[in-house]
Amino acid sequence: MHFKKIAAETYMPISPAEVVVREYDKGRDKAAVEELERRCEVGQPGKPSLVTDLMGDPIARVRNFMSHIMLVAEYGDGRDIVGVIRGCIKTVTSGKRRSNTQHPAYVKLAYILGLRVSSNHRRLGIATKLVEKLEGWCTKNGAKYAYMATECKNQPSLDLFTKKCNYVKFRNPAVLVQPVHLHHKALASDILIIRLPPELAVTLYRRIFSNSEFFPKDIDRLLNKKLNLGTFMALPKNSLSNWNPKTCDLPASFAILSVWNTKEVYKLQVKGVSALTHAACLGTRVLDAIVPWLKIPSVPNFFKNFGYYFLYGLHMEGKDGARLMRNLCKFAHNMAVDDVDCRVVVAEVGQMDPVREAIPHWKKFSWDEDVWCIKKLGEASKIFDDWHKSSVSSPVIFVDPRDL
Incomplete structure (x- = not known):
């Protein structure tokens, strides 16, 4: 009762x-x-x-x-x-x-x-x-x-x-959050960033994430959604001649990610902060606008409705992988700068995923306090009987942006 x-x-x-x-x-x-x-x-x-x-x-x-x-x-x-x-x-x-x-x-x-x-x-x-x-x-x-x-x-x-x-x-x-500043971030001159056709991105993703958890079988449908702003790959310029996309082979060193536009579905707003916090955040933006060459890490206006870009499908390989990923994230940040309603760039990755250390973020705005809970429904086939009881079978978790 x-x-x-x-x-x-x-x-x-x-x-x-x-x-x-x-x-x-x-x-x-x-x-x-x-x-x-x-x-x-x-x-x-x-x-x-x-x-x-x-x-x-x-x-x-x-x-x-x-x-x-x-x-x-x-x-x-x-x-x-x-x-x-x-x-x-x-x-x-x-x-x-x-x-x-x-x-x-x-x-x-x-x-x-x-x-x-x-x-x-x-x-x-x-x-x-x-x-x-x-x-x-x-x-x-x-x-x-x-x-x-x-x-x-x-x-x-x-x-x-x-x-x-x-x-x-x-x-x-872990959820990693990078505020979008008023200025663009400089990209390394020896790195090439290309936008992959959806068909090629699907093929590469299925190969890269076959051992991961939560990778969606309908990745082709996901990448063709209008909210997906594209899949991008970064690789050293001097390696382009050695990579043939038509064979779907992966370069020796590369980084890849896709960008999802959440602001077309919902927007966020921070409420309940003090007037002093409002003023301090505004001050960083004013300084950034007055002296943009100083690249002051300004705090966006979170106190009015805002959207964000979500980075997913993040993966890197090779000796230059981390540097390539950092530049790829900067590229995504610059996309967000050009979108007036987008004020943060967000990624969510597994705690042990190597890509985590290469994703630019502010520790103050980021957290590793998300918990995913799971339950077996009815009778599952034997191969899945212990999935809900298993330890991490892969360091890589594919976070579907449609879940947000």
């Missing part, structure tokens, strides 16, 4: 039957869901909070997947919407190989995100019911596993998934 707090020391029993979970209907639910999420975004008084603006499309964060759903929870006689959750299904690599072959083993995986419950209706089991209903849809549509991402400090979320819903902590990627 659940209880609802109605006064300081008064509780009334709540029947689970009073909560109805159903699929989101844009025509009748859009305004209520937007209001719910706006209220859930409000942080603690006196502390900075990051607010997400879905730009009038609550289902936008999963729309880029072929198989997706959004559920809402209704409660009370007025059938008020008091909860929401989103989910999608994709096919990804597990870091393993098929038996006696060199082909990667793929698994059908569900991703759960965007869980929100009204602050006045928490501790009633609504979040658990939303998760269970979504898991049922995922299982019905063939998913063998489900996973979610949260911060290690978000104890309520971790308790819900690990204690009530039987998820286990699985991976711990």
Whole structure:
């Protein structure tokens, strides 16, 4: 039996039957869901909070997947919407190989995100019911596993998934954030950066990430999305004559990444900071504008709606790999400079991925506190039975930008 707090020391029993979970209907639910999420975004008084603006499309964060759903929870006689959750299904690599072959083993995986419950209706089991209903849809549509991402400090979320819903902590990627300054970054003169045709990028990525975890089988569809701004490769100019892209062979030294434009899906805004912090950040931008030749590392305006570019598919090889990757990230930064609404460049990689050390970022804005939790749904085939229990099978985690 659940209880609802109605006064300081008064509780009334709540029947689970009073909560109805159903699929989101844009025509009748859009305004209520937007209001719910706006209220859930409000942080603690006196502390900075990051607010997400879905730009009038609550289902936008999963729309880029072929198989997706959004559920809402209704409660009370007025059938008020008091909860929401989103989910999608994709096919990804597990870091393993098929038996006696060199082909990667793929698994059908569900991703759960965007869980929100009204602050006045928490501790009633609504979040658990939303998760269970979504898991049922995922299982019905063939998913063998489900996973979610949260911060290690978000104890309520971790308790819900690990204690009530039987998820286990699985991976711990690092998020690296580089602010976009007012000035362009200088690139090394002996490095060539080329934009790869999507067909070539697909072939190279499938070769590079065959041993990784979470690499999507529909990489071709991902790279052809309009939100993908391109796949770029950096290599020494003197090695170009020795590389033939038509053979799909990889150069001896190279770096590669793709750029995803998240600002077309949602925007962010930092709220709750002091006037002194506002002034200090503004001061860095003013100085950067007045004396751009000093290359002052200014802090962008995070206090108005802003977007960001997400770097994914990052990989480097060869003795010049790290330097090539640093220049490739600078190239992506310069792309963002030319986009007035883009104020940070973000990458998310595995803790042990060698590419992590080559990605420029500000430690103050970056973190390694993300936790991915996973759960086995129903009966999985033997090759995947222990994936949710396994230690890291590959140092490389492919982070799909559609998950953001």
